[in-house]
Amino acid sequence: MKNIREALPLLQEPKKIFITTHHKPDGDALGSTLGLYHFLIQQGHKPTVVSPSEVPDFLMWMPGIDTVLNFESEPKQALKVLTEADLIFCLDFNNLSRIKSMEEPLASASQPKILIDHHLRPDEVSFAYGMSEPEKSSTCEMVYDFIQIAGGEKYINNEVSQCLYTGLMTDTGSFRFPITTAAVHEMIADLKHRGLDHAIIHQHIYDSWSAERMRFLGYVLYEKMQIFPEQNIGIIALSLEDQSKFKISTGDTEGMVNYPLSIESVTMAVLLTEKKDEVRMSFRSKGAIDVSTFAGTNFNGGGHFNAAGGRSKDSLEVTLKKLKELLNIPLN
Numbered sequence: 001m002k003n004i005r006e007a008l009p010l011l012q013e014p015k016k017i018f019i020t021t022h023h024k025p026d027g028d029a030l031g032s033t034l035g036l037y038h039f040l041i042q043q044g045h046k047p048t049v050v051s052p053s054e055v056p057d058f059l060m061w062m063p064g065i066d067t068v069l070n071f072e073s074e075p076k077q078a079l080k081v082l083t084e085a086d087l088i089f090c091l092d093f094n095n096l097s098r099i100k101s102m103e104e105p106l107a108s109a110s111q112p113k114i115l116i117d118h119h120l121r122p123d124e125v126s127f128a129y130g131m132s133e134p135e136k137s138s139t140c141e142m143v144y145d146f147i148q149i150a151g152g153e154k155y156i157n158n159e160v161s162q163c164l165y166t167g168l169m170t171d172t173g174s175f176r177f178p179i180t181t182a183a184v185h186e187m188i189a190d191l192k193h194r195g196l197d198h199a200i201i202h203q204h205i206y207d208s209w210s211a212e213r214m215r216f217l218g219y220v221l222y223e224k225m226q227i228f229p230e231q232n233i234g235i236i237a238l239s240l241e242d243q244s245k246f247k248i249s250t251g252d253t254e255g256m257v258n259y260p261l262s263i264e265s266v267t268m269a270v271l272l273t274e275k276k277d278e279v280r281m282s283f284r285s286k287g288a289i290d291v292s293t294f295a296g297t298n299f300n301g302g303g304h305f306n307a308a309g310g311r312s313k314d315s316l317e318v319t320l321k322k323l324k325e326l327l328n329i330p331l332n
């Protein structure tokens with residue numbers, strides 16, 4: 001993978017550009033792809049953001065979200081955009097397996113692929129050019145850096161700012177995780193000088209819940225959260241039945257894994273969500289506990305030191321048992 005600076009000549013002339021991100025996109029995934037979209041479109045390029053799966057409700061307000069194609073529901077249109085593209089940007093994922101059903105078409109696409117990502121251990125051979133910086137708070141911060149590298153500060157308009165602030169805010173847990181550097185705050189200061197209204201973005205993301213989602217959270221914390229003080233672990237396991245009791249939609253479990261971690265004695269939290277074909281897992285930790293390696297070694301996943309994901313093809317019950325054994329939690 002060559003330095004992303006070497007890809008800049010490719011952007012001298014207007015290009016058709018396919019921009020994608022990981023399956024089940026979150027604030028950083030859509031913030032970074034749409035931020036890049038709004039940056040490129042002002043320079044005469046024809047960018048299209050393609051998401052491997054549905055956009056969650058809590059991000060439906062984002063500028064440009066109506067232009068995003070969903071590969072799962074619009075595969076023909078998405079593949080047409082891919083075939084016609086001159087360039088491919090891959091944002092906020094480190095390995096093509098993270099785009100699920102889009103993996104095959106993207107792996108066989110011959111156009112240059114450019115990576116911008118902050119996950120550990122990128123699969124560099126899949127990308128012609130890129131920046132991979134696990135020490136960065138978010139891919140949104142890296143798109144901001146890329147804009148500087150490209151000398152494009154004048155294109156940081158309100159749309160770009162709103163999109164980039166979104167991922168910066170969500171991936172840093174509203175600027176509280178240790179990864180929140182001085183550079184993050186300097187970036188925010190710059191966006192504020194350019195006129196960004198940050199409060200509206202917090203409101204869109206954190207104060208726009210449905211009553212059902214709030215009741216679902218109450219139910220989960222009361223009925224489903226298990227705390228193991230001796231091991232300093234908190235676990236939430238949600239079966240399909242639990243999920244069907246409430247009218248919840250994609251993204252409604254977002255952030256739920258952080259609740260056990262708010263308990264003083266808990267240093268590692270795990271959320272297991274049963275899906276039709278697998279169990280999705282989210283890991284979070286405080287301090288020196290490396291959940292990325294834990295997820296990678298045991299549950300086909302990875303991510304960051306203090307926030308990672310994984311999956312299991314076993315049943316929810318078997319996955320929970322395996323997890324407890326690995327964490328020395330007695331099985332009752």
Ligand code: 5GP
Pocket residue numbers: 022026092094098119281282283300301302303304307308309310311
């Ligand atoms: P979440 O628990 O919010 O789904 O994921 C936490 C973090 O880990 C996010 O940055 C996400 O992109 C990353 N992540 C989730 N699943 C995987 C995975 O299977 N592999 C890798 N490398 N990263 C993951």
Ligand code: MN
Pocket residue numbers: 028029092118138139171
């Ligand atoms: Mn991210």
